[in-house]
Amino acid sequence: MKQLDPAAKSISIRETLLIVDDEAAIRRLLHQKLSGEGYQCEEANTAEQVLNTLETSPIALVILDIKMPGKSGIELLPEIKSGYPDTAVIMATAVDEVNVAVQCLKQGADDYICKPFDLNKVSLSVQKALEKRHLQLELREYQGFLEDKVEEQTIGMRKLFLGAIEALVSALEAKDKYTGGHSRRVTEIALAIGNELGLSTQDMEELRWGSLLHDVGKIAVDQVIQNKPGKLTREEYEHIMTHAHVGANIVGPVVNGKITEMVEHHHDHYDGSGLHQVTAGDDILLEARILAVADAFDAMISDRPYRAAMSVAEATDEIKRCAGTQFDPVIVTAFLNTLEIVSK
Ligand SMILES: [Fe+2]
Numbered sequence: 001m002k003q004l005d006p007a008a009k010s011i012s013i014r015e016t017l018l019i020v021d022d023e024a025a026i027r028r029l030l031h032q033k034l035s036g037e038g039y040q041c042e043e044a045n046t047a048e049q050v051l052n053t054l055e056t057s058p059i060a061l062v063i064l065d066i067k068m069p070g071k072s073g074i075e076l077l078p079e080i081k082s083g084y085p086d087t088a089v090i091m092a093t094a095v096d097e098v099n100v101a102v103q104c105l106k107q108g109a110d111d112y113i114c115k116p117f118d119l120n121k122v123s124l125s126v127q128k129a130l131e132k133r134h135l136q137l138e139l140r141e142y143q144g145f146l147e148d149k150v151e152e153q154t155i156g157m158r159k160l161f162l163g164a165i166e167a168l169v170s171a172l173e174a175k176d177k178y179t180g181g182h183s184r185r186v187t188e189i190a191l192a193i194g195n196e197l198g199l200s201t202q203d204m205e206e207l208r209w210g211s212l213l214h215d216v217g218k219i220a221v222d223q224v225i226q227n228k229p230g231k232l233t234r235e236e237y238e239h240i241m242t243h244a245h246v247g248a249n250i251v252g253p254v255v256n257g258k259i260t261e262m263v264e265h266h267h268d269h270y271d272g273s274g275l276h277q278v279t280a281g282d283d284i285l286l287e288a289r290i291l292a293v294a295d296a297f298d299a300m301i302s303d304r305p306y307r308a309a310m311s312v313a314e315a316t317d318e319i320k321r322c323a324g325t326q327f328d329p330v331i332v333t334a335f336l337n338t339l340e341i342v343s344k
Pocket residue numbers: 214215243266267295
């Protein structure tokens with residue numbers, strides 16, 4: 001996190017100024033006056049020299065002559081302002097060029113000073129322009145500090161909320177003898193598949209959260225229907241399956257679109273034959289296809305109110321049998337590889 005620099009609160013008297021004029025006598029005059037006031041001064045007499053100096057030195061302020069041979073101060077001003085927006089610019093002009101100087105103010109110059117110079121006015125103009133620059137820099141730094149702070153708190157709140165939802169899922173599962181620990185086991189299986197497929201760290205993190213939270217929508221499912229020992233009616237099945245959509249609505253406000261999509265589509269069938277399904281095949285989010293296999297496998301090897309747990313071999317055969325219909329065959333292969341890794 002960015003910290004405010006306490007030293008930035010006081011203006012350094014050794015700030016570097018760049019005096020730009022094609023007349024050496026004028027540069028010398030300003031140099032003497034301003035260095036006598038504690039500023040570090042550099043000089044330039046062409047636009048090219050100005051840009052080279054800005055490129056290599058931290059210039060706080062440029063005193064820029066409007067009339068110069070070659071590229072004039074008027075032409076140079078927008079280049080300085082776009083390339084070095086933190087550098088203040090004071091235009092130096094003849095009295096009869098005041099209208100031009102005012103135009104320069106509209107283009108971002110901080111002030112103008114008239115020739116022949118009143119050196120005290122020059123000094124005052126430099127001081128004011130540097131104070132304004134200093135305030136702008138301090139304001140920007142403070143805005144950055146606030147933005148960092150807000151981002152930090154947003155991340156903290158999101159973590160807290162996700163942790164709370166995860167605890168809710170665990171509590172939901174803990175009170176049900178059939179689903180205790182389901183989401184944690186599904187997460188382990190899903191991550192093993194993701195690892196086998198070489199997912200990125202970011203994708204794995206999203207897969208982890210999507211897997212942990214995938215059944216949070218079961219909070220809205222009637223427990224009597226969920227624990228019904230016999231075969232479900234069509235209506236009962238449809239009621240249970242609403243948990244995917246409900247879950248997506250619960251987590252949607254605090255997780256990204258991908259995790260929400262995982263939760264919403266974890267019961268989608270690869271061939272598109274799932275309940276109220278609109279996408280199929282590779283159009284289903286990869287992580288949702290992974291979750292579908294992990295979820296189904298853990299459900300098969302667990303007792304359910306209407307059947308006893310299958311053996312790992314039976315469940316694996318069933319997953320293989322459904323490759324290409326309910327499940328993505330690529331995911332099934334990756335899943336089988338993870339089983340081989342575990343059994344080695
Ligand atoms: Fe589910």
